[in-house]
Amino acid sequence: MRTVDLIQRKRDGETLSTEEIEYLIHGYSTGDIPDYQMSAFAMAVFFRGMSAKETADLTLAMARSGDQVDLSSIPGVKVDKHSTGGVGDTTTLILAPLVAAAGIPVAKMSGRGLGHTGGTIDKLEAIEGYRVELTKEQFLQQVTDIGVSVISQSGNITPADKKLYGLRDVTATVESIPLIASSIMSKKIASGADAIVLDVKTGSGAFMKSLEGSIELAKAMVEIGEQVGRETVAVITNMDEPLGLAIGNALEVREAIETLQGSGPDDLTELCLLLGAHMIQLGGKAATYDEAREKMEQLLHNGEALDKLKRLIAAQGGDKELADHPDRLPSAAYQAEVLAAEDGFVSHIDAEELGVTAMMLGAGRATKEDRIDLAVGMVLRKKVGDAVKAGEPLAVLHMNRNETMFTEEMTQRTRRAFTLTGNAVKKPPLVYAVVSKHGVQMLHNE
Ligand code: URA
Ligand code: CA
DSSP, rough: HHHHHHHHHHTTTTTOOHHHHHHHHHHHHTTTSOHHEOOOOOOOOHHHHOOOHHHHHHHHHHTTBBBOOOOSSOOEEEEEEEOOOOSSHHHHHHHHHHHTTTTOOOEEEEEBTTTOOOOHHHTTTTTOOOOOOOOOOHHHHHHHSSSSSEEOTTTTOOHHHHHHHHHHHHOOOOOOOHHHHHHHHHHHHHTOOOOEEEEEEESTSBBOOOOOHHHHHHHHHHHHHHHHHEEEEEEEEEEESSSSSSSHHHHHHHHHHHHHHTTHHHHHHHHHHHHHHHHHHHTSSSSHHHHHHHHHHHHHSSSHHHHHHHHHHTTTOOOGGGOOOOOGSOOEEEEEEEEEEEEEEEEEEHHHHHHHHIIIIIIIOOSTOOOOOOOEEESOOOOOTTTOTTTSEEEEEESOOOOHHHHHHHHHHHHHHHESSSSSOOOSEEEEEEEEETEEEESSSO
């Protein structure tokens, strides 16, 4: 097999076999195939696409390129969840205990934040004493014992994807549906999921800006799931504003606790109930979506999900009392209100801009080596659709620095992220569509 022939065939729109795709991914992993040939191949895929079979083959080849987590010793259907990246997306902290309370084993490996997006592992480190590193045996034992564990991803999951993603980033080949779909699905499959629920974000703050593109991506991932025997459901959700109100690590842990206490922001609560319902339905704990949804609401409101969070925190060495006393979380020294300059209605909130601002406050990393400040971030006071009077706060910054120039710059950046208009604005829908093996169910057409 010659790499150049495979590139040429893909360039000409032909279909590659399982063995040919395996050869490319294996060769690229070992370094036998150089970056320039893989770049040309990625560009050929960008223009020619891939069949469902090719996309599934690529996914499996990448999933097998490194460690594969074996969860088979844990009884039950292991359902994983993945979000295509958001700002202030606190869902994992809520969903893990919520679906575990319904009897779904949650063996979750999460990552750290980079750039404008946060990571669940950083958020968990805001809980004093919580250990994010467990041995494989401890991890499996804990899920068997209490039904849930959330730990930091091992270093060697899908190395081929890591290398290819890095290459795509600098060769203008990220925005290819088969390449994105296989990249995401390979990581979930290598992490041991039997079934997968995907939260595909759409809108200005998301990776896929258009609803059509997001639905195509969701369909490609559901199809991969079908091809490799891991049932997958994708929910297309709005990212034209951040999810919930808090952005920042300790602030988001507090928001997660409030949500599990039943007093969280409406959009975050709704998204967790929806994703959780799909997860327990896939896990066989409910026959219909409505039944699953009712169960999720029950477990949120009767305190069992919050109780599961306490057991999770305690099992991993953290202070479980924190779930009743979130004021014990790290807090920042200074708060600054960001005031509206004029009257109006919020029509848009630039999630990426706020994510970058939170990073500059110290809540995130510009490079992998940066240290983060767990206490800082911001809490929104207004969301899309809300009426605002001049001088009212749009958001509150939580800071550990208070130089005038810094505060001024952060305040201005935050204010600029809010777009106000003179006319009343309708609250945007949270969920646009659900994509499953049964097809696309549109919930909102706006
Ligand atoms: N997220 C991923 O993990 N991979 C991609 O290709 C794009 C987004
Ligand atoms: Ca949030």
